[in-house]
Amino acid sequence: DVKVTQSSRYLVKRTGEKVFLECVQDMDHENMFWYRQDPGLGLRLIYFSYDVKMKEKGDIPEGYSVSREKKERFSLILESASTNQTSMYLCASSDPRGPGGANVLTFGAGSRLTVL
Amino acid sequence: EDQVTQSPEALRLQEGESSSLNCSYTVSGLRGLFWYRQDPGKGPEFLFTLYSAGEEKEKERLKATLTKKESFLHITAPKPEDSATYLCAQKTSYDKVIFGPGTSLSVIP
Numbered sequence: 213d214v215k216v217t218q219s220s221r222y223l224v225k226r227t228g229e230k231v232f233l234e235c236v237q238d239m240d241h242e243n244m245f246w247y248r249q250d251p252g253l254g255l256r257l258i259y260f261s262y263d264v265k266m267k268e269k270g271d272i273p274e275g276y277s278v279s280r281e282k283k284e285r286f287s288l289i290l291e292s293a294s295t296n297q298t299s300m301y302l303c304a305s306s307d308p309r310g311p312g313g314a315n316v317l318t319f320g321a322g323s324r325l326t327v328l
Numbered sequence: 329e330d331q332v333t334q335s336p337e338a339l340r341l342q343e344g345e346s347s348s349l350n351c352s353y354t355v356s357g358l359r360g361l362f363w364y365r366q367d368p369g370k371g372p373e374f375l376f377t378l379y380s381a382g383e384e385k386e387k388e389r390l391k392a393t394l395t396k397k398e399s400f401l402h403i404t405a406p407k408p409e410d411s412a413t414y415l416c417a418q419k420t421s422y423d424k425v426i427f428g429p430g431t432s433l434s435v436i437p
Contacts, residue, residue, distance in 0.1 A: 216371070247427075254332070254415070255372075255427035270424070302371050315360045315419055319371030 215239070216320035218303050224326045231290040233323050235303030242308060244286035245317065246270075246278065249300040258301075261286055293327045300324050330354050330420050332428035340434045341406055349401040349431045351416030360419040361399050363392050365412045366430070372415055406435045 219234035237244065243262050247255040247270075257270030259278040267278050275297060279287045286305075290297055301324075304317040335350045353361065360379055364372035376385040378394040385392045389410060391402045401414055416428040 252429055254429040255417075257424060257426075304371070315362065315377055315425070316374050317364075317372070317425065318374070321369070321371050 216303055216305055216318055218320040218323045220323050222324050225293050226328050227294060229293050231293050233288040233301055235286045235320055236284050237305040241305035243306040245304040246288045247302045249302055295327050298325060298327045330426050332416055332418050332426050334416050334428040334431050336431060338432040343407060343435055343437050344405045346404045349414055351399040351428055352397060353418045358418060361394055362417040363401055364415040366415055367412050408435045408437050411435045
């Protein structure tokens, strides 16, 4: 089974801190995504990447950046955390060559970030 | 603007009581309609993909259907282990996947 592992399940940070959320997938997937999930708003796409060193903005990229130095690892960075970035962050990957193609997302368990 | 809405927001069923969840989407080059299941404290898990009106997919007690404007997730004789949040998502012509807010289903023994 494809596994997407997010390094931290729960984090508590202070306003202004730099925050790194790490995501690793173990099945050689080309595509990786970062979403945030908030009650009543669903999942919203922050950034995505279709290849190493490549990144594209999603619907809500403001206040975030990403890094993809290796195919299996996609990091989300909050340069200066703010309270409105308190949320559940979900990483996902997909394989355009697999069953269902690039449409089927495999998610990690999520990282719940609280910014005080 | 592409948008996905789901109803009801929450649904409480008795074990064995069949029902349907609704997903409505704006059509702007629909390239797939997806259903995911999310258990508390976990990431969403893929259930179905539908591509064209009239298409149906089944898995155990779940059946997903698609019309030109909406999709339904029918749950037949649900069991308590079917309790979860069910998410609907749409892939647009711009290759983005847009998620709805989800329906929280509780099945009471």
